Amino acid sequence: MIVGERKTFEQIWDSVKGFKSLLVLGCGTCVAVCQSGGEKEVGLLASELRMKSRMDGLEIKIGEATIERQCDREFFDSIKDKAKEYDAILSMACGAGVQFTSEVLEPIRVYPALNTRFIGVTEAEGNWAERCRACGNCIVGDYGGICPMTICAKGLVNGPCGGSKNGKCEAGQEKDCAWVLIYNRLKRQNRLDNLRAPAATKDYSKQTHPGRYINEVYLKPKMEDKSAQ
Amino acid sequence: MPNSKLKQAFESGKFVVTAEAGPLKGTDITELEEISNLLKSKVDALNVTDQQSSVMRLGSLAVCHLLKGWGMEPIFQLTCRDRNRIALQSDLLSASVLGVENCVALTGDLPSSGDHPQAKPVYDLDSVSLLSVISGLNAGKDMMGNELKGKTDFFAGAVVNPGADTEASYELQIMKMEKKIAAGARFFQTQAVYDPEAFSRFMKRVEQYRVPVLAGVIPLKSAGMAKFMNKSVAGICVPQTMIDRISKAEDKTRTGIEMCAELIKQLKGMCQGVHIMAIGWEKKVPEIIDAAGL
Numbered sequence: 001m002i003v004g005e006r007k008t009f010e011q012i013w014d015s016v017k018g019f020k021s022l023l024v025l026g027c028g029t030c031v032a033v034c035q036s037g038g039e040k041e042v043g044l045l046a047s048e049l050r051m052k053s054r055m056d057g058l059e060i061k062i063g064e065a066t067i068e069r070q071c072d073r074e075f076f077d078s079i080k081d082k083a084k085e086y087d088a089i090l091s092m093a094c095g096a097g098v099q100f101t102s103e104v105l106e107p108i109r110v111y112p113a114l115n116t117r118f119i120g121v122t123e124a125e126g127n128w129a130e131r132c133r134a135c136g137n138c139i140v141g142d143y144g145g146i147c148p149m150t151i152c153a154k155g156l157v158n159g160p161c162g163g164s165k166n167g168k169c170e171a172g173q174e175k176d177c178a179w180v181l182i183y184n185r186l187k188r189q190n191r192l193d194n195l196r197a198p199a200a201t202k203d204y205s206k207q208t209h210p211g212r213y214i215n216e217v218y219l220k221p222k223m224e225d226k227s228a229q
Numbered sequence: 230m231p232n233s234k235l236k237q238a239f240e241s242g243k244f245v246v247t248a249e250a251g252p253l254k255g256t257d258i259t260e261l262e263e264i265s266n267l268l269k270s271k272v273d274a275l276n277v278t279d280q281q282s283s284v285m286r287l288g289s290l291a292v293c294h295l296l297k298g299w300g301m302e303p304i305f306q307l308t309c310r311d312r313n314r315i316a317l318q319s320d321l322l323s324a325s326v327l328g329v330e331n332c333v334a335l336t337g338d339l340p341s342s343g344d345h346p347q348a349k350p351v352y353d354l355d356s357v358s359l360l361s362v363i364s365g366l367n368a369g370k371d372m373m374g375n376e377l378k379g380k381t382d383f384f385a386g387a388v389v390n391p392g393a394d395t396e397a398s399y400e401l402q403i404m405k406m407e408k409k410i411a412a413g414a415r416f417f418q419t420q421a422v423y424d425p426e427a428f429s430r431f432m433k434r435v436e437q438y439r440v441p442v443l444a445g446v447i448p449l450k451s452a453g454m455a456k457f458m459n460k461s462v463a464g465i466c467v468p469q470t471m472i473d474r475i476s477k478a479e480d481k482t483r484t485g486i487e488m489c490a491e492l493i494k495q496l497k498g499m500c501q502g503v504h505i506m507a508i509g510w511e512k513k514v515p516e517i518i519d520a521a522g523l
Contacts (some may be wrong), residue, residue, distance in 0.1 A: 153339055154310075154350065158357035159405035161336040162390040162420055164398050165463040171339055183397040195401075198408050201358050201372070 001030035001121075002094045003128045004037055004114035009048055015111045016090055019060060022049065023086040024113070025079070025101065025229035026066030027093035034128050035090030037114050039066040045092065045113060061086070070097030076104045083108055136206035142194055145187035149202075151178035233330040233384035234302045238273040238419060238502075239416060239441045245502030246523055247418070247443060248514050249276040252287035261292060264511045265299040273516045274331060276418070276504070280311060283343025283404040290320055305329045308337025308471060309323040310522070314362070314372060321366055325381040331387040334359040334409075334419065357408045360385055364413035367394065387414035389442075390464035391422065391431035403434065410440055418504040420464040420487040421447040425495040430501045441501035448489035448510055452476035486513060490520030497521075 006012075014213025016022050024046045030192070032038025046064045053060040063086060067075040070093035083089060088109045091098040095116040100112040118130035133150045140147045149155045153171040160179035167180040186192050238245045246270075250264050268275060275296060279289040291302035304430045305324050312320065324332065334356045340348040354362065369380035387409040393399040406417070422428045422444050432442065446467075449455050452475050455467040471488060478484035493503050502522075507514050 065354055102246075154336060154352045156336065156352065156355045157402050158355050158408055160398065161356075162337070162388060162402075164401075165394065167395055167397065170463065171341060177398070179401050180395065180397040183401055192400075196407070198357055198361070198412065202353065204353065213264045221361075 001033050001119070003034045003117045003120045003130075004031045004092075004094050005117050006036050006045070006092075006114055007112070009052075010091065012045070012113050012187070013049070013052055014112075016049070016088060017053075017058065018021075019227075020089040021061035021063070021086045021088075023063045023065060023083055023089045024049070025070070025083075025089050025091050025093070026064075026070045027070045027091075027097050029071075031064075031092060031094060031097075031114060031183050032066075034120075034122070035126070037094075042066050042092055053145075070094075071100050073100075073104060076101075080105070104200075128204070131159075134211075135202075136211070137203060139199075142199075143182045144189060144191075144194075146177050146178060146182045146185060148182065151176070151181065153178075157202065159195065235274040235304065235331045235383075236384040236415070238490040244404040244442060244497060244523065245441070246272045246505070246518060247274045247276060248272045248504065248505045248507060248509055249513065250280060251278045251281045251508075252289065252292045254284065254286045256287065258287070258292075258295060259296065262299060265296055265301045267512055268514055269299070269301050272505075273502075274304050276304040276306055276333065278364055279306040279308045279335070279337070280343070281338075283340045283345070283348075284308065285339045285345055287345070290324055290327070290329070293324065293329045298330050303329055303331065305332040306335060307332055307359065308335045309352050309356065309359055310337030310340065311348075311356050313351055317354060317359060318362060318366065318371055321363060321381060321383070325366075325383070325403070330382065331384045332363065332385065333388065334363065334414075335388055348398045349391045356387060357405065357412050360387060360409055360412035360414050360435045368411075384415055385413055386416040386418060386420065389417050389435075390420040391428055392420060392424070392466055394464070394466075397518075402404050406435065407438070410438055414440065416441045416443065416501075418443045421458070421462075421506060422496065423467045423492065424463070425492070425499070427466075428496060429499050443504040444493075444504040445504045445506055446489055446492055446496070447506045447508060448485045448513070449475045450485050450510070451481060480515070485510075486516050486520055489517050490522075493517070493521035493523070 005122035024042050026039050026042035027037050042064050046062050049062050065079050069075050083105050090111050090113050091101045092113045097113045119132040120128045120130045123129045130150055135149050148157050153169050154161055160177055167177055169175040169177050186194055248268055262381045277289040277292045289306050296303040324375055338357050340346055340350050363383050363385045365372055366381040367383055369377050389406045390402050393402045452472050455472045458465040475484055505514050
């Protein structure tokens with residue numbers, strides 16, 4: 001999932017305090033799972049905003065809504081009319097959702113309530129960890145299912161640096177050295193030989209931004225529709 | 230015609246001595262010139278560190294060029310932290326035309342450990358792929374296979390940590406050392422050694438590669454320094470007996486130099502040379518070398 005972390009209340013308040021009406025818009029997918037931008041978090045943030053506006057003697061109409069996904073156009077249908085009643089939207093989605101909301105609901109102004117952190121997993125309750133850098137060229141099969149591009153702080157693909165100590169990373173003792181993890185798993189799988197050959201040089205040409213992925217299978221029917229008309 | 234004096238020193242079979250100088254933050258090169266003059270007749274070559282500990286300083290390449298002018302054989306340290314493959318290759322070509330013949334390829338510490346922690350870490354290449362690139366430049370090709378008009382002739386080295394603390398770390402160091410040799414490393418410098426027995430075991434394991442190894446040594450200045458390194462620096466393990474000795478010593482400088490010289494004497498029969506990382510004690514390196522009888 002995409003893991004997001006809510007901005008501080010002060011940061012959020014500074015960005016929206018000038019509006020007369022504000023819709024707090026949650027996203028029901030990734031950020032709901034990582035408990036930063038789903039329906040429950042929308043309720044909490046809206047309550048905080050109402051309290052603060054009352055304390056500051058401001059009259060701000062604060063509404064709440066959550067859609068299934070802010071990265072998919074179809075889910076906006078249910079809130080399009082409601083959104084028009086507000087001066088601004090505070091999106092609790094990831095960066096993609098915030099931008100798509102701005103595009104779909106233009107000209108309403110949209111502000112982010114989260115900082116998008118990474119693509120990750122739930123390691124424990126309230127504890128999410130990065131697992132993928134979206135490099136566009138997945139190599140984890142060669143490394144026992146552990147991504148050296150992501151889990152190694154330096155993204156090294158040919159083995160550890162000299163900074164690994166007690167199986168932990170130079171970047172901090174709370175972080176495991178990716179290479180020790182990779183070594184131990186490949187050893188358990190009896191395939192340490194995987195690590196002996198030099199790795200292919202990283203190809204960053206696959207990481208040009210903004211990325212786009214087009215699936216021809218879904219494009220074709222549209223073209224056929226046009227020719228039929 | 231480029232001709233590395235360091236390479237000649239290894240080929241002569243002598244016990245090679247190198248040291249290390251870290252450029253300072255700023256443009257004052259007075260101390261570097263003093264160190265160079267003091268060590269010129271004492272060491273075979275001097276490493277110039279590349280933004281050591283991720284602290285922004287005067288560049289390694291410029292200092293290597295200055296060393297040449299002062300009659301010192303420089304070793305150009307090059308890390309993958311701050312430069313992508315275009316800049317790394319270009320800096321190597323620049324080093325070559327400035328007469329720098331030796332280089333050491335390193336990964337580089339993370340920016341978070343230095344004085345510009347907000348910097349973007351690059352690591353486009355790693356030490357292994359950088360060594361392949363150097364071999365390519367020596368053969369007249371850039372890493373995309375494009376022909377160079379005028380090739381380099383670097384004597385390239387690498388680093389290895391012989392004191393890795395777990396089976397996984399140790400085996401990975403050896404595997405990476407093999408990859409570095411295959412990629413073109415012609416000599417190795419090690420992380421600081423304090424345990425001759427462990428180092429001897431390491432050397433027995435790697436002697437089959439027939440690549441010269443310079444044992445790294447760092448003179449101890451205090452018990453606090455030893456404890457700090459044991460706690461924070463990967464691969465360093467200063468034995469308690471050494472910590473006690475420097476702790477009890479009245480003249481800590483004298484004792485630090487003596488201990489370092491004794492260690493070098495013990496390591497001398499095991500490897501092809503020693504790399505003295507004095508960390509602020511560069512001007513004391515001649516005393517260490519004399520005390521070690523080199």
